[in-house]
Amino acid sequence: MVKKFINDRITRLLQIKALKLSFTLILSVLYFQPAFSQESSPGDIPSDEASIAAGKATFQELCTVCHAVDKRVVGPALMNVYERRDLPWIISFVKNSQKVISSGDPYAVALYNEYNKTQMSNFDYLSDEEIINIVAYIKHETDNPATPQAAASEDAAAGGAEAVEQGGIPSQYLTAILAGLLVILVIILGVLMLIISVLTKYLKDKKDLDEESQELVAQKLDFGKFFTSSGFLGLMIFLFAAVAFKSVIDGLYTVGVxxxxxxxxxxxxxxxxxxxxxxxxxxxxxxxxxxxxNANIPSANICMNCHGQILTESPEIAKIYKALDYDKRTQTYGPNQKPIEWVRIHNLPDLAYFNHSQHVKVGGIECQTCHGEIQEMTVVKQHANLTMGWCIDCHRQTDVNTVGNKYYDQLVELHEASNKNQLKVKDIGGLECSKCHY
Ligand code: HEC
Ligand code: HEC
Ligand code: HEC
Ligand code: HEC
Ligand code: HEC
Ligand code: HEC
Structure with missing residues (x-):
């Protein structure tokens, strides 16, 4: 009996194993199929994650200014480019496109003319491998196009993470929560009133109550008397004064903010x-x-790197041309140039000193921490309040980015000897008046 049971178990186990094995086999065949079929395409485009990641980094640093994988920007969409051209061609074109074009390569010449003779920058300092990695990234993106939905949910997740990181509840939620609590309180109050009236009615019908209790039951809540009592009036006056006082103080704090x-x-x-x-x-x-x-607002010349070619008919772009006194037919600049008058948004008073490179380069802080999600704004909006309290709060909480910065090595050692907390900006003088005030 027992033996049969054990045998049964073992056969079942083996069956499961066999099932698993064939499953893995099917999966791996499916997985490797693209790799097999790739052999027919010229050259070897790596498909490992490291190459793709390296390619992505280079692509984003050097190419996104003019290219996207899935759409035309300044240059063509690079999707499938490895099928249009072979790897050696792509490598020599990326290194020096003008050389390929002037050699008379018909494809390159046609492309160059199609793109109104826009010159692609030379990247002769990139190695073959680096360029192949870019192609690997392009292939990866071509095969796995990012869906806007996925990107959106990623954004939402990032937004959520940010809210958690900041450790606060966004103010619109706070209002909603307060409103919710108020509604619950009113409901509780209603239910209590109902219970009281039911109980009173029940007790009134009862005859065998002593005198004191009968009096209590007969007693009515006298609202008129309650509202005119000095205690209630005093409380109301106090509350009103407190609210008024707080709004005046809040108002004063926002002067200049x-x-x-x-x-x-x-x-x-x-x-x-x-x-x-x-x-x-x-x-x-x-x-x-x-x-x-200063971060600098770009001059109109930077816009012309692209808008010399794209959207030349747009009335908005015409304003750039006007500022530069640019004639798009002759493609020449005239003498009557005047800067575009952008309206300044972020502006500290003259008494305060703020330095971008210290925060962005040395401190490693993202633009978005201080400026919000600029890349989602159609019109730029000031995200932080830029008060002294805002600067100080961050200096109290933020660790100094000391990794790989020799300048801080000794300081970190000294700090760790006397203190077990991480080195914060406040420890390097981030709260000293003279650091921020001239
Ligand atoms: C200044 C803008 C600019 C930059 C930066 C740029 N490109 Fe280009 N690229 C172009 C233009 C414009 C063309 C079209 C051909 C021409 O006009 O020379 C092009 C064409 C190409 C082509 C041929 C596309 C096809 O459809 O056959 C490849 C491949 C290419 N670029 C790769 C790259 C890579 C890789 C980088 C980054 C290392 C890069 N480009 C950076 C503007 C640019
Ligand atoms: C690296 C390339 C690049 C640079 C630099 C650039 N733009 Fe653009 N711009 C684009 C692209 C791409 C579009 C969208 C084209 C489309 O929608 O077909 C665009 C669209 C626009 C539009 C929308 C116009 C319309 O009619 O819809 C405006 C306005 C604009 N850019 C202004 C500027 C200004 C001002 C600057 C300089 C501060 C600038 N751009 C710099 C690439 C660039
Ligand atoms: C194509 C050029 C271009 C790019 C790329 C660009 N900006 Fe701007 N930025 C401008 C121009 C032009 C203005 C001035 C007009 C305006 O406020 O929209 C500006 C304004 C700003 C301002 C407000 C400046 C003020 O007056 O206080 C901030 C902050 C800013 N950009 C941050 C960013 C961040 C962060 C990024 C990257 C995520 C970025 N910008 C990318 C061109 C650019
Ligand atoms: C630690 C906070 C902080 C970070 C990080 C930061 N900024 Fe700023 N930014 C400011 C403050 C504060 C001002 C106002 C400066 C002033 O008025 O002197 C400002 C002003 C600006 C301006 C207006 C023009 C100017 O030069 O002052 C631009 C543009 C700008 N920032 C872009 C950026 C970009 C792009 C990044 C990321 C690469 C960035 N900022 C990162 C705080 C920050
Ligand atoms: C998001 C956080 C953050 C905000 C907001 C911020 N800072 Fe900083 N600040 C830093 C960090 C991090 C450093 C340290 C950078 C380094 O390693 O040198 C720093 C360093 C400094 C220093 C140099 C301090 C020293 O001892 O060397 C000055 C000055 C400064 N900040 C001024 C300001 C002013 C003015 C504001 C507000 C307008 C401000 N910061 C807002 C994070 C912030
Ligand atoms: C991290 C940078 C930072 C430090 C440290 C700092 N401040 Fe400030 N302070 C600012 C900024 C930025 C403003 C401007 C805020 C605004 O416009 O609302 C300011 C504004 C002020 C003002 C208001 C001026 C006015 O006209 O409204 C006074 C006063 C002041 N600071 C004094 C001090 C004193 C005293 C100390 C040292 C105990 C100090 N600050 C340290 C950044 C700093």
């Missing part, structure tokens, strides 16, 4: 389009962030 300031700009320039959809690096336009105090 321009949070959520969102002026209309002279040209309908959209970060959602440029930095979001086309993923142009912030650095490409705000050229100072990494190396100086």
């Amino acid at each position: 321009q949070q959520n300031y969102e002026p209309t700009q002279p040209i309908a320039f959209s970060h959602a389009l440029h930095a979001g959809e086309y993923e142009i690096d912030c650095n490409y336009c705000h050229t100072g962030v990494m190396k100086s105090k």
